[in-house]
Amino acid sequence: MKEVEKPFSPGQRIWRYGVCFFSCAGILCSTAVLFPEIQYRIIHLAERYLIHRKVNFYAQWMHTLSVWAKGCLSLIVIFDFFTLSKKGRALFREIAEELKIHVSKINFSLFARPFLFVSGVYLFGYTSIIRANFSYVDDLARAIEGYHGWNGWSRHLADILSTFIHADPNLTDISPLPQILAALIIGACTVLLVYILCNGEFSFTALLAGVSLGLFPYFLENISYKFDAPYMAISIFFSVVPFIFTGSKKAFVFSSIVSLLIMCMTYQAASGIYIVLTITLCYRDWNYKKRTHGEILSFAADAAFSFCFAMIFFRLIFMLPSSGSGLSTEMLPPDQLVRGTLLNWKNYITTIHSDFGLIWKILIVILCVLFMAQAAGKSSHKKFFAFIVSFVFIVTSFFLSYGAYFLLKNPSYAPRALFGFGVFTAVISICIASGHSKPAALCVFLLNWSFMVFAFSYGNALADQKRYTDFRVEILLHDLSSLFPSRDKAKMSVDLENMIGFGPVTENISEHYPVIKRLVPVNRYYHVYVYMSEYFHWGRGTSETSPPPPPSDMPVVLDSYYHTVKSDGEHIRVLFKH
Numbered sequence: 002m003k004e005v006e007k008p009f010s011p012g013q014r015i016w017r018y019g020v021c022f023f024s025c026a027g028i029l030c031s032t033a034v035l036f037p038e039i040q041y042r043i044i045h046l047a048e049r050y051l052i053h054r055k056v057n058f059y060a061q062w063m064h065t066l067s068v069w070a071k072g073c074l075s076l077i078v079i080f081d082f083f084t085l086s087k088k089g090r091a092l093f094r095e096i097a098e099e100l101k102i103h104v105s106k107i108n109f110s111l112f113a114r115p116f117l118f119v120s121g122v123y124l125f126g127y128t129s130i131i132r133a134n135f136s137y138v139d140d141l142a143r144a145i146e147g148y149h150g151w152n153g154w155s156r157h158l159a160d161i162l163s164t165f166i167h168a169d170p171n172l173t174d175i176s177p178l179p180q181i182l183a184a185l186i187i188g189a190c191t192v193l194l195v196y197i198l199c200n201g202e203f204s205f206t207a208l209l210a211g212v213s214l215g216l217f218p219y220f221l222e223n224i225s226y227k228f229d230a231p232y233m234a235i236s237i238f239f240s241v242v243p244f245i246f247t248g249s250k251k252a253f254v255f256s257s258i259v260s261l262l263i264m265c266m267t268y269q270a271a272s273g274i275y276i277v278l279t280i281t282l283c284y285r286d287w288n289y290k291k292r293t294h295g296e297i298l299s300f301a302a303d304a305a306f307s308f309c310f311a312m313i314f315f316r317l318i319f320m321l322p323s324s325g326s327g328l329s330t331e332m333l334p335p336d337q338l339v340r341g342t343l344l345n346w347k348n349y350i351t352t353i354h355s356d357f358g359l360i361w362k363i364l365i366v367i368l369c370v371l372f373m374a375q376a377a378g379k380s381s382h383k384k385f386f387a388f389i390v391s392f393v394f395i396v397t398s399f400f401l402s403y404g405a406y407f408l409l410k411n412p413s414y415a416p417r418a419l420f421g422f423g424v425f426t427a428v429i430s431i432c433i434a435s436g437h438s439k440p441a442a443l444c445v446f447l448l449n450w451s452f453m454v455f456a457f458s459y460g461n462a463l464a465d466q467k468r469y470t471d472f473r474v475e476i477l478l479h480d481l482s483s484l485f486p487s488r489d490k491a492k493m494s495v496d497l498e499n500m501i502g503f504g505p506v507t508e509n510i511s512e513h514y515p516v517i518k519r520l521v522p523v524n525r526y527y528h529v530y531v532y533m534s535e536y537f538h539w540g541r542g543t544s545e546t547s548p549p550p551p552p553s554d555m556p557v558v559l560d561s562y563y564h565t566v567k568s569d570g571e572h573i574r575v576l577f578k579h
Contacts, residue, residue, distance in 0.1 A: 280401065
């Protein structure tokens, strides 16, 4: 007989009516925010009562409000489906039960000692970076102006979380707290990664192999940011979380979609991590026959659906078009998809090849060879065939570690955008370290030791670069204040040519580790112009978005050992020497 649904109790009816009322109110408010007149009013109220200053880039703020409105509308519809509809409530109960069962099976007490060990290693490795107290890229501007700015890159959750971490909408420099938080988050992520890849077990060798995740040279740029570091770490952490629930279809798909959306709204460069882990688990289950082919294909299909759904949902609802620093979020057109993807992968390979020193490349190649040999030796399939498949796995995982960026028309190749390769290396290291092979353990130890040493060298290079930059800027400001002692003259536009250059420590390190010159910033805007115009209140800079710079044929008013200054009485051009 067909089961008759019980009538709602008075409490349930009140709940449903309340949900309907607040949903209607939320829909009306969110729809109203989509109108430009309302957006202008909200921005003016924020200027007056929240951030207490005039905002820049009104168009960006309006785009952000539109995204939040669309996001609220989407969340209201999803919430109503899970609370008001019969199918939605049943699905929600199933997902909640599966999540509860999986979480209850985890013995969280086992995580305490591995977490303390890995986090301690990271905090030790980051000591010189934190001690350098280097205002990385836009850190100085954020500290001076107190702005968020992550919304411009569709990192809406980073904007929201920063308000809580800094305990105020106006951001201040609270370092090293954000970097310490990032170290703890990446420590938890490393332990979780070892837990997933080692079937719920921990060993000292596997944990030691896993620390390459946070000590990887590309990730060191992420940890260098005084403001951005925790949100970049969160993006990596939530890319790993869904794989706790691989034993349940609904729990895995639900957690994957939610986690991937969190990743996209904190730092999209982590998109390759989910792909690498999916391929790794599928390959491992095939190689050791832990699942049937049908189960492996079903799991891969669930992961592919979750990834594509999350990426499309993010792009349609939450993503803002951005095109800063020569980068854009524009996808490759269909007629250029194959050619553009191959070009992006080529640039990915050449960038890594030019960044890494010979020792790193040799050790990583040895790790891959050891992985293939170990996987083939312990495989449940024929050895030669298993070796070929392991090679295909290595190549596929490496290319897809770049994530969704390989589909972009003009992706970023900054070190912080390439840490998917670091996750690929960590996964390979953990897999071979869990096999209890002494040569593999030795290779993993040597690689991680070289990463640890480089982390200390990098932090000291930042400190040296800071001293060198301060020295050059102070000399320049002294000369300019002598040439133009008037306060009115100090407001003239200043055009800076050339870069100050690298300090001697960075130059020495770069002979064996070329990536150091991409990690240590010498960008003229952030490390000279911001010092001059906003920190020392001298001059008004020129850039690509400002009026054209003054002519180069102005008379020379000063030619010193460190720089040449030209001026026509209204404009100043500085040419740094190095």
